[in-house]
Amino acid sequence: MNKDKQARSISVTNGPSFLSTPDHSILDDLEVQGIEVEYHCREGFCGACRCKLISGEVDYTLDPLAFIDDDEILPCCTIPITDITLAI
Numbered sequence: 001m002n003k004d005k006q007a008r009s010i011s012v013t014n015g016p017s018f019l020s021t022p023d024h025s026i027l028d029d030l031e032v033q034g035i036e037v038e039y040h041c042r043e044g045f046c047g048a049c050r051c052k053l054i055s056g057e058v059d060y061t062l063d064p065l066a067f068i069d070d071d072e073i074l075p076c077c078t079i080p081i082t083d084i085t086l087a088i
């Protein structure tokens, strides 16, 4: 089984924890949970969706062009490859 296809735990600081949906971006999963995240392009260009990755690892589904700090990710174009904790 491809490890990237497994459901992973996504925890939001001061928020809920839930399982990711394989083949869906972290942004998609956050929206399903009713967690509001700013976004615009949904394709890694604008950086509007960036949030802090507190723990865990993600993989990008495309090459992002937006500038982000080392501890930030773009949930619109990432999937979790380990259990993760985010600060939004």
Ligand code: FES
Pocket: 038, 039, 040, 041, 042, 043, 044, 045, 046, 047, 048, 049, 050, 066, 074, 075, 076, 077
């Ligand atoms: S919504 Fe534009 S980079 Fe994520």
